[in-house]
Amino acid sequence: MRPHDALSALALVQGAAGAPVAPQVAGRLSALPGITAEHLQAVGGRLSAAQCAGLAVLPEVWPLAMAATPEAEPGVRRLLLAAALSVTDRADILLAATATDTSVVISETVQRTVRFSAGRFRFLSEADRSGILAGADTAECETIHRALWLAHRQHGLADIGLWHAVHGRAETDPRALRALLAIGQRLLTRGNPEAAFRIASARALTAAPTMRSGAAMLGARSALVLGCFDDAVRLFQTAELGEGDLRAQAQNGRRVAQSFLDGPDEGADALARVASQLPLLRSAAATATDHAALSGIDSIAEIWWTSPEDADERHARLYLSVIPAVQVWPWNSAPGPLSPLIEAHVRGQQAGFLLHAGRAGEAATVLGDALVRLPMTHIGGGVTSSALVALRDEAPELVRGFGPALIGLRPGRTVGYAVVPDVDGAHTVAVSRTPADERAPRSGLPALALLTGRESGVIDLLARGLRNREIGLELGISERTVEVHLTNAFRKLGVRNRAEVLARLLERS
Numbered sequence: 001m002r003p004h005d006a007l008s009a010l011a012l013v014q015g016a017a018g019a020p021v022a023p024q025v026a027g028r029l030s031a032l033p034g035i036t037a038e039h040l041q042a043v044g045g046r047l048s049a050a051q052c053a054g055l056a057v058l059p060e061v062w063p064l065a066m067a068a069t070p071e072a073e074p075g076v077r078r079l080l081l082a083a084a085l086s087v088t089d090r091a092d093i094l095l096a097a098t099a100t101d102t103s104v105v106i107s108e109t110v111q112r113t114v115r116f117s118a119g120r121f122r123f124l125s126e127a128d129r130s131g132i133l134a135g136a137d138t139a140e141c142e143t144i145h146r147a148l149w150l151a152h153r154q155h156g157l158a159d160i161g162l163w164h165a166v167h168g169r170a171e172t173d174p175r176a177l178r179a180l181l182a183i184g185q186r187l188l189t190r191g192n193p194e195a196a197f198r199i200a201s202a203r204a205l206t207a208a209p210t211m212r213s214g215a216a217m218l219g220a221r222s223a224l225v226l227g228c229f230d231d232a233v234r235l236f237q238t239a240e241l242g243e244g245d246l247r248a249q250a251q252n253g254r255r256v257a258q259s260f261l262d263g264p265d266e267g268a269d270a271l272a273r274v275a276s277q278l279p280l281l282r283s284a285a286a287t288a289t290d291h292a293a294l295s296g297i298d299s300i301a302e303i304w305w306t307s308p309e310d311a312d313e314r315h316a317r318l319y320l321s322v323i324p325a326v327q328v329w330p331w332n333s334a335p336g337p338l339s340p341l342i343e344a345h346v347r348g349q350q351a352g353f354l355l356h357a358g359r360a361g362e363a364a365t366v367l368g369d370a371l372v373r374l375p376m377t378h379i380g381g382g383v384t385s386s387a388l389v390a391l392r393d394e395a396p397e398l399v400r401g402f403g404p405a406l407i408g409l410r411p412g413r414t415v416g417y418a419v420v421p422d423v424d425g426a427h428t429v430a431v432s433r434t435p436a437d438e439r440a441p442r443s444g445l446p447a448l449a450l451l452t453g454r455e456s457g458v459i460d461l462l463a464r465g466l467r468n469r470e471i472g473l474e475l476g477i478s479e480r481t482v483e484v485h486l487t488n489a490f491r492k493l494g495v496r497n498r499a500e501v502l503a504r505l506l507e508r509s
Helices: 003-017 023-030 037-044 074-085 091-098 108-113 126-134 138-154 158-167 174-189 193-200 203-207 209-225 229-239 244-262 270-275 278-284 288-303 308-321 340-356 360-371 384-389 396-409 446-450 453-463 468-475 479-493 498-508
Strands: 114-117 120-123
Touching (some): 003 023, 003 037, 003 360, 023 037, 023 360, 023 396, 074 091, 074 108, 074 114, 074 120, 074 126, 074 138, 091 120, 091 138, 091 498, 108 114, 120 126, 138 158, 158 174, 174 193, 174 203, 174 209, 193 203, 203 209, 209 229, 209 244, 209 278, 229 244, 244 278, 278 288, 288 308, 288 340, 308 340, 340 360, 340 384, 360 396, 384 396, 453 468, 453 479, 453 498, 468 479
Antiparallel strands (some): 114 120
């Protein structure tokens, strides 16, 4: 997402909300596919003050639907609802869950709503996705959840599929709920706290007395590393009703979250007050990458005054190696990303270092990106505002757009300090570049060239939705011969069933 888009969204949402709006909330909204000015004004008027401020987790279903979803054929409706309910973006799982053939996929309604590419799918408009979810009844959703659960299990993803099993009432016993909590914990430790928060908020977990404290603890920790401190305080208080170690951990977590809201204690040394948040960040760190990043910052501080050249190299290694925080959908469970709160601290450090090195342009790039993605407001006691002031000549648009929002949202006790260049900028290597985090596109279907003419004909008819007997009648061959051709074609294409064939063929569309 671009800072310019977030600045435009900020004005629209703030006008409709009538409350301060955090830059990362405007950034998140501006990045939604198919977003319009009307959508931004509508959602701004329906978010709570805490959600606008970035202190509460944003809704799972955006209040974006501007009109009733048009009626669609049952197969089309089933496909779109399954896509909206899915927490993964794999086309083969979606097609397997809906028993969909190509005629449904290429229908005008689907093509206008969902894009298939490289074995994945995505909605072209978040308003469409939200409208589909808002218009579905409970029984319909449960049926689709059960189908998605079976499809995930068939594809070796029973863990993620358990989310659908619980919501489809296929699994509601305590063992399944405990397993779901464990999946949420794993998502949290792998850098997807928003997905973990969704699991912790599941009705089946929050309603079960034996699960309530554990779910509250998972939700509180997830909210903490998202920088949603109001939610974190509230949920830690619920978790404190638990016993033993859980109660002690919840009490400590609540103090950490409240400390971010309050800001650093008063003191003469601004930098020492900023550094006082480091222990809080260590308590909030959830992923292995979080802990490694904080250790890297510690090692930089140790040699800052004695060996600035080494400190510079350590800065460069740290900033160029960290993987940015991820968004909630589709659910990501690959280890590596930083948590949002920890990345906010790292990017704040990076911008500060570049300012000290006299590299204002690069500092503006770092801050512009961080402000629209990360909870920067309460980091270091609101020192982001000071960094922006130092950039008033280099990035006036950022200062005018985000400055007032930061001032209106910063913690109760703030830290302000002037940036004094004290690093040799000409030799600084800790630049603003970060590794690209893009999925490499998969090639189409080169294996199609390996199919015989008859195998290609069978696959073409399968893609049109014909069953084996119908394919045989069309080609004048027996149903058994059709099965033999399909078996050979599946082997050459590297697929296992009809759904995977359809998913792969869509890569060419």
